[in-house]
Amino acid sequence: MPAASTPKPAARRQDSTAVGIAAAAFVVASVTALLYPLSEADPGVSSGVLYVLGVLLIATYWGLWLGLATSFASALALLFFHTQPTGSFHVTDGSDIVAILVLLLTACVGSVIADRARMRANEAEQRLLLEAELRAAEAERIRLEEVRQSRVRVVEATYSERRRLVRDLHDGAQQRLVHTILTLKLAQRPGQDEQARAELLADAISHAQAATNELRELAHGILPAILLRGGLEAGVDAVASRMPIPVRLEIVGRRFPPIVEATAYFVVAEALTNAAKHAQATRAWVNADVRDGRLRVEVGDDGVGGALAGGPGLLGMDDRVKAVDGELRIDSPPGGPTAIVATLPIPPADDA
Incomplete structure (x- = not known):
């Protein structure tokens, strides 16, 4: 079956206008139904201020012209249902006609003010959306440039x-x-x-x-043969066995695409080598598991910390990870401990 077509802007505007007209009619009818029983208690038209509140509501959501139309409809409803004799447009009290005209003027001015506020709010929202899009585009440009480099x-x-x-x-x-x-x-x-x-x-x-x-x-x-034959778990186990410090391993027991396994292996090998040679560590650990379709590899040690992300070894590690659209996070405060976390995307076809 053909996909449903997306509503065009003109159709959406027509739908919005129809909803606004229905809302305006509902507001006028509701206020009239509320005020009509009170006509004896309030023989004047001072309670018609409720119509103004309804007009402000309509103008705020549907714009100036519908607000003005609601203002005139409110004035006519007030004139017809709330003056004497009831049920006609005959006004016996001149103060009523003045009050209705003041009410109409107030409602029209309120419509203009509400419409301007609505437009400013829409402009502010559009500006915020545009700024968010620009920031996202700039962040993506920077990310792509880092990946390219x-x-x-x-x-x-x-x-x-x-x-x-x-x-x-x-x-x-x-x-x-x-x-x-x-x-x-x-x-x-x-x-x-x-x-x-x-x-x-x-x-x-x-x-x-x-x-x-x-x-x-x-x-x-x-590339070690054991990694090609046994996968990441076997390759990391071989690296850990050559380290002069004890290494605790928690590696997911499954195969990954070769580029993912090779990248994860070199991250672990470089991080463990740094821990053994430079960090004065007495122990280290390696955790690797799959989270949200990505391989997360964490290498930590209890050494002196202070690893610099811009150092040759860590820069090369970061380049390997970014080359496969991954992310590398280095947490190595002075005094330790150090934690290096690489997150590598897994192609969906291979993430079985």
Whole structure:
């Protein structure tokens, strides 16, 4: 079925005008019904001030023209039902006609004042809404700019890391592997005695083992295999086991998208490393759970505190988190304790 169309502004204005006319008629009829039984107790028209209150109400909500129409309708109702003889427009007392004219003038002036107040209130409301929209737009612009800068820094850091890896591979593992190949070729040459061949083989094995260790260290710095195989819980457990201080873990036992797991893992690894090396902490803790479709990771320690959000380590952590549209909060007063909380969005398709 086709979706219901949104009412157009003109239709909404017509509805509002119709409601206003009905409200005005109701106000005039109600005040008349209230005053008519009192005509004996109040032979004059002084009680007609109630009509003015009704006019103010109508003008405040529906504007000047409906307020003026209600003013004239109120004056006619007062003239017809509250003068002598009852039930006619004949006025026997000249003071009544003066009072009715004063009442009409007062109601009209009140309509103008109420309409101006209504317009000022609407303008103030629109101004507040516009200011709120501008503040929200500015906040969003600042957030997007921070995300853009964070992603630029992440890209630059990734490029620098790639160059470092290429350099380390060339100067380290690659050279050792080349040396291993040359040594093995020397060992294959005819005429080598057994002792020389054994020494060459031992040297080749030594360099091959060293190259393996260097490659393992490089791979660990990129992304640990245990994180890829076992998820965040296994990866954080491996990081905590290498810390020189006890670490209490409460990690949600489920898998997340790779980018979410990797970001959370590096946040935990960096925070625990800072706690062990710089914070003089004696214990730390890591909590990770899902709240409102977002992964919340908290890392805390009982160290000396004073961690600066603009420091290289925490800035890089913040860049990683913002690059995936997450948020990072650092609470580290002097004297401690320190709490670092990263909130990472989980794509809906993967948040099963």
